[in-house]
Amino acid sequence: MVMQGPAVFIDLTLEDQAQELRKYFKSLGAEISEEKSSKGIEDDLHKIIGVCDVCFKDGDPTEIDGILNSIVSIMVTIPLDRGENIVLAFCEKLTKAPEIPLAKVCLQSLWRLFNNLEHSSPLRYHVYYHLVQVAKQCDQVREVFSSVDQLKGQFVQCPPSNEQMQKMYRLLHDVLKDTNSELAAKVMIELLGTYTSENASVAREDAMKCIVTALADPNTFLLDPLLSLKPVRFLEGELIHDLLSVFVSEKLSSYLNFYKNHKEFVTSQGLNHEQNMKKMRLLSFMQLAETYPEMTFEQLQKELQIQEEEVEPFIIEVLKTKLVRARMDQKNRKVHISSTMHRTFGRPQWQQLYDLLCLWKNNLNVVEGGMRSVAAAQKDILLKLNYSLQTVSLEIR
Structure with missing residues (x-):
């Protein structure tokens, strides 16, 4: 420490x-x-x-x-x-x-x-900025920075300017990208959130770094929120935005088509094709799981473009991520899906959540009504029992 x-x-x-x-x-x-x-x-x-x-x-x-x-x-x-x-x-x-x-x-x-x-x-801002630099030299970054909230908590009484925070986030992203890509991605998203509609157009480089970091991070699968960031919107029509869109909502076949046409671009961004393939297979499986509660091994082979002997190890890897809850039926060569994380969370998902909450509310009302009925019946029984005891007492006297 x-x-x-x-x-x-x-x-x-x-x-x-x-x-x-x-x-x-x-x-x-x-x-x-x-x-x-x-x-x-x-x-x-x-x-x-x-x-x-x-x-x-x-x-x-x-x-x-x-x-x-x-x-x-x-x-x-x-x-x-x-x-x-x-x-x-x-x-x-x-x-x-x-x-x-x-x-x-x-x-x-x-x-x-x-x-x-x-x-x-x-x-204190300037000292902290240099703290991060020195911490990188001795591999102690996590002792200095653990989260964006912790960082902001250091400067409650004297918040740095917006430009200073942007500079800090860029530094943190640089020192974290090779050792903690998940935290680096969160920092970059926070950086992009500091831009407004008026200056989002100047954040092109930051936006591209944010996308590349998120795509390269093996633990980041919910990429849809990036599309709503103002600096990312300014990249619409560019290859990096097209690639992000593929990871957000398309299947493996779409990525392979993109890579075939833009191989040099993918490589120039520092992205690894094999890692991209692995991530797209996981994302494609999640998307399939939203539609099919049951899938055959043959269906997975075709959709994910893997060999027969690779199906079971792939399913095991998916279950380890906890993105999907499923049961593998090896005898019948099937996968039974119980739940999955959504790749995107738009209006249909909000509607689904609303319907589930309404159903939950109605079920609670039914349970509450049943409990009231049980309580009323018990109360009635107690009253009758009390009356019977009083009658017996009077007869004994």
Whole structure:
């Protein structure tokens, strides 16, 4: 877990702390004077930060952590109006740590800085941006970013501008795309959601990245929502939009036809044809399952263009995804479908959901009526029993 503890303040004035740091870096061969700056603590910090990376060379990680923490301790005392350039310079230095162990130390120092800045400080955005960069270097991105909601929660008191968030989402997509394609796709969708009708036309590159990421992600199957994003709409008529439409609602045969005519385009987007085939077979099976509650192995062979010996392993893979609930009848060479996730969720699916809810409501009303009848009958029985007991009591007397 990445350290998020407070900065450590030593029992010296800020100026004396700065002078100690000057002496330390001077002893390492840095081109810096040991004397305090006559221009004040901010100038001291600028000069110290300018040479602080000298300790990265052959330095002990624990010692480096203490030195960087001392710099952070001074830095957080600088007023906002005079501290922006200092913070940015420090962040830039730490993103250039040469090795993974040192990158982890730099990540810890940036966390300290981030957590010791006022929550209302706009500088927290810049520190977090560099945190993500350093986290990528030491494979600690999940310690810094876990979800879009978590990200937004970091900046409740001082939300970044729309342009800043777009920059952040692009960075996150870049660092996640090779290790967590599902989360990268969510980030890119969030990025496209920041565009309006007025500026959606300038988001072409982001929209294309979003589509490619979603198509390449082996765990993303509900692609229909992408078509409603404004930047994606501006791609209508282009090959990338046509390809997305195939994945949204067409069958495997349509993809194979597209690939035959646009093989170079698919390859140029960084998409793997075999992975596309695998995904389209799953999507095609889902679409078939919506229509046919029962399918033969021969039907699947034909629709999915697979060999006879591949049918059973394919069905097992489908069941693992939990996209479809089904039972395989190996003796009769059939598949019995009990439920499936819809590839698209438009007006027909909403109507189906509405009908199911109405049926559920009516069934509840029937159950409620039955319970009332049972309760009334029990009450009547109790009244009669009570009357009989009272009669017997009177006769005994």
